[in-house]
Structure formats: C-alpha cells, structure tokens
Amino acid sequence: MNSPQSSAGPAQAPFGMATRFRRLGVRMWYYRYFYLFISPFFIIFAVFGLYPLLFSLYLSFLSWDGLTEPVWVGLENFRALFQDRLFFISLWNTLILGLLYVPPMLVLAFIFALLLNQPWLKLRAVWRATVFVPVITPAVVVAIVFGLMFGTEFGIFNQIIKSVGGWFGLSPSGVPWLESERWSKPSLAILLVWRWTGYNMVIMLAGLQGIDRSLYEAARIDGASRLQQLLHVTIPHMRPTFVFVTIMSLIGTVYLFDEVFVMTQGGPGISSTTFGLFLFDEAFGNFRFGYASAAAYVVAFVVFILTLLIFRTNRSHNE
Amino acid sequence: MKSATKTRPGGMSLGDNAAKREKLFLYLMLGLSALAFLVPMYWLVSSALKTQAEIFTSTPSFFPWPPRFENLIAVFDQTPLPRAFFNTTLIAVVHVCLTLFLCSLAGMAFARYPQAPGHRWLFAFVLGTMLIPQAVTMIPVFVVLTNLNLINTYWAMILPGSANAFGIFWMRQYIANNVPGDLYDAAAIDGASEFDTYWRVIIPIARPAMGALGVLALINVWNNLMWAFIVLRTENMTTMPLLIYLLQGEERTPYGLIMAAGLVATLPLIIAFLLFQRNFISGLTAGAVKS
Numbered sequence: 001m002n003s004p005q006s007s008a009g010p011a012q013a014p015f016g017m018a019t020r021f022r023r024l025g026v027r028m029w030y031y032r033y034f035y036l037f038i039s040p041f042f043i044i045f046a047v048f049g050l051y052p053l054l055f056s057l058y059l060s061f062l063s064w065d066g067l068t069e070p071v072w073v074g075l076e077n078f079r080a081l082f083q084d085r086l087f088f089i090s091l092w093n094t095l096i097l098g099l100l101y102v103p104p105m106l107v108l109a110f111i112f113a114l115l116l117n118q119p120w121l122k123l124r125a126v127w128r129a130t131v132f133v134p135v136i137t138p139a140v141v142v143a144i145v146f147g148l149m150f151g152t153e154f155g156i157f158n159q160i161i162k163s164v165g166g167w168f169g170l171s172p173s174g175v176p177w178l179e180s181e182r183w184s185k186p187s188l189a190i191l192l193v194w195r196w197t198g199y200n201m202v203i204m205l206a207g208l209q210g211i212d213r214s215l216y217e218a219a220r221i222d223g224a225s226r227l228q229q230l231l232h233v234t235i236p237h238m239r240p241t242f243v244f245v246t247i248m249s250l251i252g253t254v255y256l257f258d259e260v261f262v263m264t265q266g267g268p269g270i271s272s273t274t275f276g277l278f279l280f281d282e283a284f285g286n287f288r289f290g291y292a293s294a295a296a297y298v299v300a301f302v303v304f305i306l307t308l309l310i311f312r313t314n315r316s317h318n319e
Numbered sequence: 320m321k322s323a324t325k326t327r328p329g330g331m332s333l334g335d336n337a338a339k340r341e342k343l344f345l346y347l348m349l350g351l352s353a354l355a356f357l358v359p360m361y362w363l364v365s366s367a368l369k370t371q372a373e374i375f376t377s378t379p380s381f382f383p384w385p386p387r388f389e390n391l392i393a394v395f396d397q398t399p400l401p402r403a404f405f406n407t408t409l410i411a412v413v414h415v416c417l418t419l420f421l422c423s424l425a426g427m428a429f430a431r432y433p434q435a436p437g438h439r440w441l442f443a444f445v446l447g448t449m450l451i452p453q454a455v456t457m458i459p460v461f462v463v464l465t466n467l468n469l470i471n472t473y474w475a476m477i478l479p480g481s482a483n484a485f486g487i488f489w490m491r492q493y494i495a496n497n498v499p500g501d502l503y504d505a506a507a508i509d510g511a512s513e514f515d516t517y518w519r520v521i522i523p524i525a526r527p528a529m530g531a532l533g534v535l536a537l538i539n540v541w542n543n544l545m546w547a548f549i550v551l552r553t554e555n556m557t558t559m560p561l562l563i564y565l566l567q568g569e570e571r572t573p574y575g576l577i578m579a580a581g582l583v584a585t586l587p588l589i590i591a592f593l594l595f596q597r598n599f600i601s602g603l604t605a606g607a608v609k610s
Contacts, residue, residue, distance in 0.1 A: 024436060031435035033513045037428035038441065041421045045448070045482035052459030053451055059458065066462065115349055120342065125596060130353040133360060136588045136599070138542040140560045141581035144567070145363050148574060154375045156362065194359065206604040255454050258544045262564060279454055284549055289458050296455045304450065 060294035065287040077294035087295060089270055090278035093185065097274060098253040101189035106245060108193065109200035114234075116201070117208045128205075131198040139195070143262035146191045150177035150263075181271035184264050188272055191259055196252070200245050207241030208234070243314045247307050254303055275299060363585070367391065367578035374574050390579040399554050400580055403562040407584075410476045410558065411540050417481045418536045419529050426490025427521050431503060442491075448484040461549060475550035476540065476558070486532050493528035494521060530598035534591070541588060559584040 028035070060077055064070035081087055116127055134142065149156045158174030177187040211234065219229045257276040260266060266273035266281075279299075283292035366374055368386040394400050429442055460479050461470075469475045498521060506516040522529070544560040551561060563584060566577050592599050 027436050031432050034428045034432035034435040034438070037513075037517070038425040041425040041482050041487060042441075044421065044478065045484070047463060048460055048479045049448055049451070049456065049482060049484075052456035052463065053448075055459040055462070056455050066465075112352070115345060118345070127349060127353060128600075129592070129596065130356050132592070132599075133589060134356065136538055136542075136592055137360070137585050138544070138560050138563070138581070138588075140542075140544045140563050141363065141585055142359065144563065144574075144577055144581065145359050145366075148366065148374070149359065149362055156358075194356065198356075202600055203604050251452065255452055258542075258560075261545070276454070280545065283458050284461075289462075293455075293458055296452075296457075300452050300455050303452070 056293045057297060059290050060297050062290040064289045066289055067287075070290070073290065077291045078298070080291065081294055081298060086270065086273070086278060090273050090275045091299075093270075093272060094253060094256070094274040094276075097185050097188055097192075097256075097272070098249070100185055101192040102246075102249045102253065104189075105193045105197050106200060106242075106249070109197045109204055109245070110238075112197065112201040113204035113208055114230075116205055128202070131201055133198070134195045135198045137195075139258035140262050142191065142195055143259050146187075146194075147178065147263050150187050152176050152179050178264060179268060181268050184268060184272040188260060188264060191263065192256075195259070196249075200249075203245055204238065204241055207238050211237045239314065243310060247310055250306060250310075251303060254299060363578055363581055366574060367582045369575060371573065371575050387575075390575040391582075394576045394579040394583070398562065398566065398576060398580065399557060400559075400562060400583065402555055403557045403559050404583065406473070406556060407541060407558045407560075408587075410473050411537055413473070414477045414481060414540045415533050415536045417477060418483055418486060419533050421481060422483055422486030422532060423490045423494075423522065423525055423529055424517060426487050427494050427517055427525075429487065429491040430495035430498065445484050445487050449488065453480075457546075457549075464550060470550055471552040471556050473556075476543070476547065479546070480536075480539070483532075483536070486536075489532055490525060490528055494525055498524055527598070527601070530595065531601040534595060534598045537591070538588065541584075 059070075061072060061074060062070040063073045063076070112131055115121065116124060121127070152158060152174060155174075155177065157177065161174045175183055177183050215233050215237070216229055219233050224232065253274075255276050256274055257280060260272060260274050260277050261280070264272040266277045279292055279295055282288050282295060367390055368388070370387055370389065373387075429438070429445075432438060464470050464475050464479075469478070502520060503516060506520050511519065542560060543558075544564055547558045547561040548564070551557060557565070559580070563577055563580050566573060566580060
C-alpha cells in the first residue's frame with residue numbers, strides 16, 4: 001500500500017473510448033514492470049493451474065482413459081458417481097477416520113500449546129522439536145514404521161499388550177491392528193494423531209502468543225481464577241485459530257493419501273479406503289479420467305461449502 | 320492453565336510449594352508425551368541397526384546390541400539409493416529456488432504497484448486459486464506433462480506446484496509490510512534498474528519470509544510420494560520416498576533396508592529443521608495468517 005507510484009501514476013481522464021484505451025495503454029506501459037514481474041508466475045500457473053482446472057471440468061463430462069479417443073457422455077459420470085457404492089463408502093470411511101483422529105489431535109495440540117506457552121518452561125525448543133519431528137518425517141517412512149509397530153505377531157504394540165494387557169483385561173493374543181476391518185481405521189487414526197499434532201500445536205502456539213497479555217492482567221485484577229481465564233480469555237480469543245485448524249484438518253482428511261496408501265492400501269477389504277485413495281485408484285489405477293474428475297469436482301464443491309459454513313457459523317457467533 | 324503461576328514483577332509467585340509441585344507434574348507429563356512422540360522415531364533408528372531376524376522376534380529389543388551397520392551399508396550398495404538421494408536433492412533444490420523466485424518476484428510486484436491497471440483483479444484471482452485442491456487438477460496436470468513429453472523427467476516433479484498462489488500472497492504481505500515505499504525511489508535515484516532493485520534490495524529484506532516459504536516448499540517436495548509414483552517411471556529417476564515405497568516388494572519385505580533408507584531420507588530434513596527451526600515454524604504457521 002505504500003508504493004511511491006501510488007500518486008505518481010498518470011491520472012485517468014473521462015474522455016471517449018479511443019482516448020480511454022490509449023490512456024489505459026499508457027498506464028499499462030507505465031506499469032510494464034508490474035506485468036513483466038508477475039508474468040513468470042502466471043505463465044507457469046496458466047499451464048499447471050488454470051488450464052488443468054478448466055480442463056478437469058470439461059473432462060468430467062467425458063469418458064476417457066488417456067489413450068483412446070475421448071467420448072462425450074454428458075452427465076453420465078455424475079449419475080454413475082451417485083450410484084457408486086465404493087464412492088460413498090470411501091466418503092463414509094473418510095468421515096469416520098476424521099472423527100476418530102481430529103478431535104483427540106486438536107485437544108492434544110491445544111494442551112501442548114498451552115504447556116509450551118508457559119513462561120517458566122525450560123528447554124522450550126527441545127519440547128517443540130520433539131512434537132514437531134513427526135511433521136517433517138516423510139509419510140512413507142512413518143507409515144512403514146507404524147506398519148511394523150502394528151504387526152499382529154511381532155509388532156511392539158502387541159508385544160506390550162501381551163505382556164501387560166492382562167492387567168487391563170485386554171486380549172492376551174493382542175489386537176489385529178491392520179488385519180481386521182474393525183481396527184484398520186483406529187490404527188490409522190493413531191498414526192495421524194502422532195503425525196499431525198505437532199503441526200497444529202505450532203499454529204495454536206502462534207495463536208496463543210497473539211493474545212494480548214494485558215487481558216490476563218485485567219482478568220486477574222478482576223479476580224478470575226486460572227480456569228476462568230482459560231474459559232473467558234484464552235478460548236474465545238483462540239476461536240479464529242480453532243476455525244483455521246479445523247478447516248485445515250477437514251481438507252487434509254478428505255485428500256489424505258500417502259499414509260493410507262502405504263500402511264493399509266485401503267484394506268483389509270475396503271475398510272480404510274478413504275476418498276483420496278478412491279480418487280487415485282479411479283484416476284491412475286483404472287484410468288477413468290473423466291469419472292475421477294467428476295468425483296474430484298463433486299467433493300471439492302462439498303468441501304468448499306463446508307468450509308464456507310464453518311466460517312459463517314463462526315462469524316455469527318462473534319457478532 | 321494459561322499463565323499459570325505467572326511471576327509478579329520482581330518476584331516468584333505466591334504458593335511456592337504448590338506451584339513447584341504443579342510444575343514438576345507438568346514437566347513429567349510433558350516428558351512422558353515427548354517419549355511417546357519419540358518412540359516411532361526410535362523404532363526407525365533401532366530397526367535400521369538390526370538384522371531382519373532381530374526385527375521379527377517375539378522379544379523385540381529396544382537396544383539392538385551390538386548395532387548392525389550391515390543395513391546401512393547394504394542400502395547404499397544393493398539399492399539405487401545414491402541415485403535416489405541425488406535425484407531428490409536436485410529436484411528439491413531446483414523446485415525450492417524456482418518457487419522462491421516466482422513468488423518473491425510476483426509478490427514484490429503486487430506490493431509495489433498497487434495502482435497498476437488490473438492489479439486488484441489479478442490479486443483476487445491469485446487468492447481465489449488458493450482454494451483449488453490438488454486433487455482436482457492432478458489428472459490434467461498429468462495430461463499436460465505427457466503432452467510436453469515431461470513424464471519421467473525432473474521437470475515433472477519440479478514445475479507443478481512451483482507457481483504457488485499462497486507463496487505470492489505470503490511474499491506480498493511481507494514485502495508490503497516491511498519495505499518502505501521510499502526505498503524503491505532511493506534505489507531508482509541510485510540508478511538501479513527495476514530488476515536490480517528486486518535482486519539487491521528486496522531479496523535481502525525479504526529473506527525471513529523466503530526462508531519460511533522455502534522450508535514449506537522443501538518439505539512438500541522432499542516427501543512427495545504420490546506425485547513421484549504417478550510421473551516417475553524408471554529406476555534411474557526414482558526419489559527417496561518412491562524408492563522406500565518400492566523396496567517393500569511383493570512377498571518378503573526387507574525391513575532392515577527400508578529402515579536404513581528411511582533414516583537416510585529423514586535425516587536431511589531433521590538436520591535442516593535443527594538448523595533453521597525458526598524458519599520451519601514460521602513456514603508452517605504461515606498458512607495461519609490467512610484466517
């Protein structure tokens with residue numbers, strides 16, 4: 001907003017069309033570096049962003065495997081999609097998985113953020129790094145290590161359950177983490193909580209540090225207990241941060257891929273086939289480019305509406 | 320819990336003993352959770368130092384002793400890991416540099432010329448594109464790369480995603496807030512060309528924001544399995560995540576080798592994290608400024 005050119009630019013004159021265009025040309029020439037500097041971005045963006053976005057919409061009306069001649073099928077892809085059992089099951093699995101891991105992850109992240117925000121805490125950087133390392137570890141590595149740890153016979157989780165589980169009434173043979181339809185989603189949820197808590201913690205920590213210190217000062221003078229401070233100062237002021245991490249989690253869950261692809265491959269059966277996996281399979285397993293594009297558009301639209309709703313409800317709360 | 324036992328100016332808080340006990344309890348909780356977060360990483364390292372037989376025993380040892388370095392040697396010897404590491408590094412370096420160049424140059428332009436015709440429209444357009452999920456564009460991007468004969472090349476990994484709308488937004492905010500308008504004039508009076516101004520004046524000032532954006536781009540490109548799986552086809556083009564994925568094999572998985580490769584793939588990012596912690600943190604919180 002503080003460019004020197006803001007007032008130096010040639011003024012626009014209220015003349016006829018031809019003059020207006022000439023003036024526009026003059027102004028554009030005057031600002032030629034603006035267009036020059038943004039053009040590398042826009043050229044690459046046009047090829048790998050804008051064109052694909054429009055092409056994908058067009059594709060959703062075609063039947064195409066990427067090799068043979070595409071065929072126009074109108075709304076057939078959408079009709080088939082709404083009758084595709086696997087599509088709905090994948091959405092259902094995504095929803096259940098999200099409900100299993102997002103709430104505990106956000107609560108944990110908030111607790112960690114509160115702890116790490118304590119002024120007396122020592123070794124802050126060490127604690128933060130510890131919770132944060134999972135975020136930067138390649139998903140494929142995480143998924144294989146967890147796959148090993150979830151092993152029914154030799155996995156460390158079951159070894160522990162076998163040795164001490166009796167005390168808590170757990171099955172002495174251990175839990176079939178990745179070998180039963182019942183446990184595949186909870187196993188993934190454990191992995192996801194481990195992997196993404198640090199990311200959310202860091203964002204919440206930034207949110208906490210943005211709260212004006214004097215508010216706590218005032219609350220204390222008013223005799224507010226620490227619990228009251230948490231409920232009436234911290235949490236209300238963290239609302240935008242909570243909204244942000246919720247939306248990020250929503251988007252992250254819908255398009256989740258690497259972790260599921262490597263650890264469970266969507267199985268056993270289709271018990272952990274999430275939408276990301278379904279989409280990938282349709283596109284690059286079955287090469288149904290048109291069908292997959294239709295699915296991607298429908299879900300992107302739903303996610304967009306949900307995001308908007310989360311924003312809206314939050315705003316009405318604030319006002 | 321927030322601002323628990325906040326110190327008063329010049330002194331410790333009141334109830335000293337209770338406060339101490341509470342702190343001790345919190346440290347204990349923090350320590351235990353930190354341990355829980357480290358277990359899988361520890362499992363990665365310790366498994367890399369075990370033989371296959373040691374990995375699959377009914378009494379898994381937490382301390383593989385003596386440590387076996389066979390896996391680490393074998394993974395360099397018997398798998399295309401050196402090549403994969405080189406490929407990943409090359410792709411990451413070029414992708415990060417390209418992203419930084421595109422986003423900082425355009426970000427500066429948006430910050431500097433708010434009066435340019437079409438400025439508002441173009442910037443709104445950039446913001447709007449942040450909402451497009453990769454899932455929607457992935458098939459056409461694959462088709463475009465096929466038509467440009469870029470499948471199974473480094474460019475297939477480098478180019479998509481380098482025109483990062485969020486990156487432009489991020490750079491523009493930083494430059495608009497940190498570069499006083501006079502600075503452009505001063506540079507112009509000194510006879511610097513527009514590009515010189517960008518290169519010699521703006522980039523040094525925008526370094527913190529570029530560090531954060533670069534780190535974000537680095538994590539994304541270094542760890543990207545799905546896209547590598549789609550666009551890379553031959554062994555000599557493989558990246559670290561792809562190599563690790565493919566090592567799993569059909570029948571018998573060589574876990575020792577995988578863990579060793581996993582360690583090699585993870586270490587550079589951990590080292591980078593320890594060196595540039597601040598940048599990492601702001602890179603990942605960068606997204607939060609949107610809301």
